[in-house]
Every structure is written in C-alpha cells, then in structure tokens.
Amino acid sequence: MLHIKCPWCGWRDESEFGYGGEAHIERPKDPDSVSDAEWADYLFFGSNRRGDFRERWVHSAGCRRWFNAVRDTTTYEFKAFYRMGEEPPGGEQ
C-alpha cells in the first residue's frame, strides 16, 4: 500500500486515490490543425520514464482534488507532491 500526501488532506492510504497518468501533457491548442501523427503522439505516447516521473493523482475518497506527484518508477518512492498550477520541483525533465 502506497502512502500518498494529498496537498490539502495530508497523508492517506493509496485506496483513497485514483491515478491519472503522466502530468504536464499539453493538449494541442488547435486540434484541427495538427496531423494525425501529432494527435496520436499527444493521445497515446507518454514518456515512459525510468526514475523520477511526474504524474497526476486524484483524492477521490477525500477532497476530490487533482494534484501532481513525482514518483520514482523503479522504487515507487514519492519524491514530491504539488498542486495543479504549481511549478514541478526539479526543473526540466
């Protein structure tokens, strides 16, 4: 069981949360103007990063807010939690 720190509610068990995949993926501003390949890249291809990975979680059994976390995909260790709209810690990935 992972322990996850909701930016509002504090530490709770993983069973209270839902997973939202990779964070900071930007939707093309004008979907009609991108090629099928670019759209497919946006939609289907994540970075599949080994190591620190920025991802979205939602505290679905609590305050129902979305937030971001940095988790090491090899050890499952959480490195940081931060709110939507906040700068991710650690700079560029």
Added chain:
Amino acid sequence: MSEAIRQESPLVERITSGRKAASPSDAGITLRERPFLGCVNLRGNPDDPDFTDAVKGVLGLALPSGPNTVADSGDITAFWLAPTEWFVRTGANAERDLIAGLEEALAGQHIATNDVTGNFTTVELSGPHARDVLEKGCTLDLHPRAFAPGQCAQTLLGHAGILIRPLADGQAFEIVVRRSFADYMFIWLEDATVEYGGMAVSD
C-alpha cells in the same frame, strides 16, 4: 393515490423497534441515527470577503477555512470538503429556508448551492469500543491526539465513503454516509462489533 410523500430513512429496515429492544446491554458501541437533517453543498471562493461575510451572516458561523475542519453553531454544522466546497447541515426540513437565505445573501456572486438532503443520513456512534470498531475499517488514526473535536475527514469505512468527525468528548463519532451506502455500513458495523459485545441501537 397517496396524498403525501412519506419521508423514510435509508435505515428504516434496520432500525426497528424490535432491533432496538434486542440491543445487548453490554454493547461495545451504540448507534443512533439522526435522519432527515437538511444538507446543502455550498461552493464559493473562501478568499473573497464578500462571500465569507455573506455566508457568515446567514449561517451565524464562519466557514471553516482549514482542510478537514468543522464548525458548529446551533443547528448549523459546516464541514470543509475541499478548498472551495463545504457541506452545510441544518435541522430536519430546514434546508430549503437555508438555501433561500444563502441564495439571497449571495445573489450575483459566483457560487453554487445544492440541496443534497436526500443523498445522506447521519449516524452517531458512541460506546467504549467506538474507535476500536471504526479502526477495523478506516485507515485514519482516530485517536484524539490525531483526530480531535473540530476536525473532520472524508475517508473510507469498509468500502463506503464517509464524512466523519469526533464528537465533543473525543470518544464518540458522527458519520455522514451516502443514502445508498447506509445499509451496507450498518451491516458492516454490526459484524465488526461482534467481538466487542455487539451493537446497540438507540433513539
């Protein structure tokens, strides 16, 4: 044709006069339902004094601004649900007046009030083993040192989502549960209480 809609608690088939009479005398926990309390979901911006002042004028209390805190004044209880969201509970059948008052005081503001009275029921759990029983199905630390009166939390009890707070003495708890999960929660509590002498049901 029936002329009136009869209000019915979701626990109507569990909390019967026979079940109350059959309550064990040395029960580990005692359950009391407070049905039909008016429930309003309120959304607004807590950083806007126009919003907080107007709400305070209607409720007679300041909305709790800290995460997982709760405030009481008379019949009114306001639970923090999320940064812009509160669960405001009032007396039975008082929700329409409360909503009308809020809508009037907050006219023109970017807010929302929703009547969720029919969606929830409230139960109180007391007795020497109330915390022991709840901790079998809830992962929060419910000890008074970590969860004291004035705090509340949305979490899970068994598989049911609940809104829980300790009552004044820190030994009893109040649980707000969805109508559709109330029956499940009652059965779960009954089962979880077997080792502590069973569950009493009171008015």
